[in-house]
Amino acid sequence: MTEAAGIEFTRVRVVAGDRLLLSIPALQLTEPRITVIGPNGGGKSTLLQLINGLVEPTEGFVSVDGHDTVDHGRAVRQSAGFVFSSPAAQLVMPTPLEDVELSLRRTVRDSSARRAAATQCLTELGIADLADRSSQELSSGQQQLVALATVLVLKPRILLLDEPTTLLDLINARRFIQQVEALGQRQKITTITATHDLDLAARADRTLLVQGGRIVADGPPERVIGTYRQHSTV
Ligand SMILES: Nc1ncnc2c1ncn2[C@@H]1O[C@H](COP(=O)(O)OP(=O)(O)OP(=O)(O)O)[C@@H](O)[C@H]1O
Numbered sequence: 001m002t003e004a005a006g007i008e009f010t011r012v013r014v015v016a017g018d019r020l021l022l023s024i025p026a027l028q029l030t031e032p033r034i035t036v037i038g039p040n041g042g043g044k045s046t047l048l049q050l051i052n053g054l055v056e057p058t059e060g061f062v063s064v065d066g067h068d069t070v071d072h073g074r075a076v077r078q079s080a081g082f083v084f085s086s087p088a089a090q091l092v093m094p095t096p097l098e099d100v101e102l103s104l105r106r107t108v109r110d111s112s113a114r115r116a117a118a119t120q121c122l123t124e125l126g127i128a129d130l131a132d133r134s135s136q137e138l139s140s141g142q143q144q145l146v147a148l149a150t151v152l153v154l155k156p157r158i159l160l161l162d163e164p165t166t167l168l169d170l171i172n173a174r175r176f177i178q179q180v181e182a183l184g185q186r187q188k189i190t191t192i193t194a195t196h197d198l199d200l201a202a203r204a205d206r207t208l209l210v211q212g213g214r215i216v217a218d219g220p221p222e223r224v225i226g227t228y229r230q231h232s233t234v
């Protein structure tokens with residue numbers, strides 16, 4: 001296996017029972033900002049989950065920086081962090097600070113160092129004031145940012161965002177996107193975002209249109225979004 005930077009799909013098929021969920025013969029992803037669009041049930045989440053090993057290919061291989069996502073699942077999950085569309089599912093501790101500290105339990109032994117790193121991460125995301133609030137009492141936008149913090153504190157090289165702005169109002173969605181983009185530039189994070197928000201989808205270097213379990217368009221966002229609009233007339 002090579003040590004090439006980037007994400008590579010080789011003859012990938014995901015099958016459940018007799019249904020083909022996703023088929024990707026060949027795909028290389030190296031751009032900093034990639035968005036994935038397409039109709040409900042098209043295969044966007046499955047594609048994202050293949051990248052950090054949450055879904056295993058039935059056939060073929062997916063590699064991240066040369067590491068096979070099945071054989072080296074742990075290493076892959078350290079470099080590819082996943083933020084789910086429902087943040088409450090990602091928050092299990094009473095407070096945001098404890099949730100972010102929990103993410104560090106394997107990598108930072110010293111509890112005061114864990115606390116310092118967690119506090120710094122919340123500060124960088126502009127939500128230090130939420131540190132000791134009750135996680136379950138936060139608004140969904142605030143929970144979304146805390147869920148992002150629990151992933152970013154591990155300093156992933158790749159950030160997988162599954163419909164990150166669905167629960168957010170316009171201001172919080174913009175804030176969330178700006179923070180992710182600023183962090184992406186500062187820390188050189190590759191971001192792969194599945195979204196139904198076509199304004200968000202347009203803020204990318206490359207867009208994939210996934211429909212019926214296949215990539216049916218791939219290229220500059222304006223062109224791929226245009227193709228999607230043409231496919232979606234009712
Ligand atoms: N664990 C599973 N077992 C069987 N089928 C599944 C499983 N997970 C997803 N699917 C099916 O795989 C297909 C692709 O689902 P996926 O969640 O990847 O689509 P999506 O594009 O993210 O959809 P949405 O926009 O609605 O979130 C769907 O037909 C879905 O029903």
